[in-house]
């Protein structure tokens with residue numbers, strides 16, 4: 806089912822899963838050298854990850870956390886709050 810999250814605090818629509826202990830991978834697309842800082846910085850393309858465990862779920866904008874701790878509880882919470890597309 807499609808998630809139609811509407812944050813109760815800020816009305817933003819992006820719900821994120823926040824994880825810890827993950828390996829992250831980012832493809833490198835550009836590199837530039839900053840002479841002032843004497844450092845180079847990278848731009849990234851596709852970002853992926855593997856492993857890790859879910860810490861919590863949160864609004865990407867204001868960090869509001871639905872009061873849940875598992876995918877099943879998240880499903881129930883979204884359903885109760887009419888945030889699942891039928």
Ligand SMILES: [Zn+2]
Nearest residue numbers: 812815864867
């Ligand atoms: Zn929010």
